Amino acid sequence: MDHATAPLRRDIAEQVTARILDGRLPAEARVNEVRLAAELGVSRTPLREALVELTDRSLLVAEPRRGFRVPPLNIDEARKLYPLVGELEALALRWSAPQDLLGLADRLERQIDDMQATLDEGGDLAGIDDQWHALLLSACANAHLMRLIAQTKPLLKRYDVLYFGGPDRARRSIDEHRRILAAIRDGDLNEAARWLVQNWVNGAAYLGQDPQRSGR
CATH class of the missing domain: 1.20.120.530 (GntR ligand-binding domain-like)
Structure with a gap:
């Protein structure tokens, strides 16, 4: 991963996290990457890197060939x-x-x-x-x-x-x-x-x- 993109990735991850925690991305919602990238004003590459990071933190779930979704409340x-x-x-x-x-x-x-x-x-x-x-x-x-x-x-x-x-x-x-x-x-x-x-x-x-x- 390009170290130059790390600050941008962290900023995107924080913004997506805020959407998950305040309900703008509700439980079990699927992430529309195209729409989210447009909302945040970023390209798909750093957005996807941020989404992968959030899966590592259990704030998102990655599904093969289906993208990312917010996990259900448990x-x-x-x-x-x-x-x-x-x-x-x-x-x-x-x-x-x-x-x-x-x-x-x-x-x-x-x-x-x-x-x-x-x-x-x-x-x-x-x-x-x-x-x-x-x-x-x-x-x-x-x-x-x-x-x-x-x-x-x-x-x-x-x-x-x-x-x-x-x-x-x-x-x-x-x-x-x-x-x-x-x-x-x-x-x-x-x-x-x-x-x-x-x-x-x-x-x-x-x-x-x-x-x-x-x-x-």
């Missing part, structure tokens, strides 16, 4: 991935310097307050939750671990509507975030990591449930 797979991400994030938390985490505490608290305000206004918490977890992990200097987390988390993004589908679930999630932060302020990273894993495990438990009948 609740069972998601229930396995949520705890995995929790364990990876907990590992990143344990590998962060306690003083660096303390330096983030006030910003983490403000974002939790933003979550609460958004919930009170009936808004969507998914974006703020992503920002909170990104900030929490920003103190981890292990680039290999952070890359693994970044590659795994997008697989779960399509399930956000099932995870944040009701106010009771969201309130419980906010409480878990506050417990994580309290443990960080106390200097107890093991307790913070335990609640971080629990937050993700609870997310897996709520997948596929009726948000009006079960809380988060």
Whole structure:
């Protein structure tokens, strides 16, 4: 592969990923390469390279002589991935310097307050939750671990509507975030990591449930 095309390929992959995660390319949709290339203003060659990359990341499925399609939603797979991400994030938390985490505490608290305000206004918490977890992990200097987390988390993004589908679930999630932060302020990273894993495990438990009948 021409190294000169790598930045373009990565940019295309990011744009296609965004379409998958926000539903513009819905589950089980077949990718129309001609149309997508025209939308992105690129040629077919770097587009196909980007699509192959996304198959390696499990965001697309390649079918011989039929091109690419978005994989179906799979609740069972998601229930396995949520705890995995929790364990990876907990590992990143344990590998962060306690003083660096303390330096983030006030910003983490403000974002939790933003979550609460958004919930009170009936808004969507998914974006703020992503920002909170990104900030929490920003103190981890292990680039290999952070890359693994970044590659795994997008697989779960399509399930956000099932995870944040009701106010009771969201309130419980906010409480878990506050417990994580309290443990960080106390200097107890093991307790913070335990609640971080629990937050993700609870997310897996709520997948596929009726948000009006079960809380988060």
